[in-house]
Amino acid sequence: MTVRIEERAADVALLDRTATVDQAGERRLIEWIRAHVPSSSESILVGVGDDAAVLRPERNALQIVTMDALVEGVHFDRRFTWPADIGHKALAINLSDVAAMGAAPRNAFLSLLLPPHMTCGDFEDLVGSFLAAAAREHVGVAGGNISRSPGPLVADVTVIGQARPRRLLTRGGARAGDELYVTGSIGSAAAGLEWLRAYGRPVDVEDALIVAGEMSGPLRRFLRPDARVRLGSLIGRNRAASACVDLSDGLGDAVRQLASASGVGVVLDAGALPIEPAVRTWFERHGRDPVAAASAGGEDYELLVAVPPRARPRLEAVGKLARGVALTRIGVVTREPQLVMRCEDRDGSIAQGFAHF
């Protein structure tokens, strides 16, 4: 008896959106991804489908590797998050880590744990938005893995970036006298999540943005955060900072990480913290101190940057190149190993960030 190898059907890239991933089967899901990944970029020699991906690294470059997962029931709740948000965010949180090293992302890998009863429609939305976000940032999706999950939906992503030697930004380079800057604004994602918890999930993102009114900005920041990819890479390339860390677990956590790794202290100016007016109002209306709430809130994916006095002109030049992204001076680095939030009337402590355990 001779068994013919299955011919590749012309509709191999089509999924029945109402079928479950269990019914579609692993091969079909991988075929769908392969058909939707843009044709390999120059740096990807072998992409989705073989035992492993093959990359051609550039000469005289360092490689930055990061991995971060979104886990259902821990990092997202499907009552408040669409599959497309999960795909977008799973990439963004990793791009943010690469940006925080002052590096540029090059390749991404997606490892999915899928509950068998997830629909193919949800699968398409999740992977599709991951691929769309990667394309926008010129990141080549080179491979990954699909496994069944007996419990939560998980999107675990690895991103490889690159930077020139001596252009890297670790957490450990801050020195006394450096000034601290933060990109964009803080607390918005936390306020966006609180809005979702209070009012529930609208029909889709577009609908949510209309319904939420002035909270639509914070809502988008929670559902579809954009990492500071260009700014991080520019700061690194132009040696505009001595240290950098992203705000994935909140400003309070980021400040602790930077201070601890650099062996320094930090004094923040409460009045200088960039908090959107709608977010400030939201926290106040719910009886919370906006500074504490915004510093404790995670998922902003902004960058905290330590800037030596001599590098300030370079940071200003970078700020002009990255139009549209605010860079706000929020404090200073001290020799004394302290963590102080300086308010008008008194000094206070800096709120703790989010911890997984």
Add this chain to the structure above:
Amino acid sequence: MTVRIEERAADVALLDRTATVDQAGERRLIEWIRAHVPSSSESILVGVGDDAAVLRPERNALQIVTMDALVEGVHFDRRFTWPADIGHKALAINLSDVAAMGAAPRNAFLSLLLPPHMTCGDFEDLVGSFLAAAAREHVGVAGGNISRSPGPLVADVTVIGQARPRRLLTRGGARAGDELYVTGSIGSAAAGLEWLRAYGRPVDVEDALIVAGEMSGPLRRFLRPDARVRLGSLIGRNRAASACVDLSDGLGDAVRQLASASGVGVVLDAGALPIEPAVRTWFERHGRDPVAAASAGGEDYELLVAVPPRARPRLEAVGKLARGVALTRIGVVTREPQLVMRCEDRDGSIAQGFAHF
């Protein structure tokens, strides 16, 4: 008020083995890993602890990236598997993918999803055996991620390897007339798992190996598989093959992958398949055809290699270098797109492998 940054206690690398990971906290778990990772190798510029890891790639080298996960309830059952087995195996399955590309592994990254009630003892055993396996294979552990899991324990691993250009082995290079070889033996891991299911989990691996008697070999192959790291790299470096794929989902699956990617057919010789006597006896005693059972059984992490006639002397030379690992000729590649198992009396089909969905 000034808050002092916590001093790093001298016992930061100590965990209470009976406490849960929830009680220990994420920071303490990461500190434990950092304290137990060997000091950075030359290729790791920034390791565990920053936003991302930084690697220094070698010149004129391709990079091979693979990610593969072990999920509780899907790939392992804690009734039959010790945490140390999971750590060992999570690395081995990825090293096997790199070996199947003809490449040498360089760096590994470990992403853990931990159920909060897992003990720190189990955490130490899992991560410790991962690190030990990495050290044995000269693979630098450069980073990773820890998240809480509301369900299964998951070890998701990314490995980066390297190979010289034109020394790569994909699945798609096999041509009619090539001979097929397989490393080691097949079906052992499947028989080992069946033994565990029949007799339950002994106290520890050492105990299991005594209790299992002649099945101790298959048992070890299931619990602590060793990827063909050296052999795969040697085959690639010496251009001793035209295509290669690993047997993670069984010989039947590997043959299909190779045939499909290369656009060829395969005829296997049932009598030539390397099956350990104890494994053959095990399958026969349980009323199963040893050839079909061994071809269908997953988790062998052997390599299936296609060898053009002109490359045979190079394969023989490689076989001599990799002493202790058998290389058995088991069939041929055909132009006709068929999948045939040639037996003494008749031709049959080749067993299907394992599919996640």
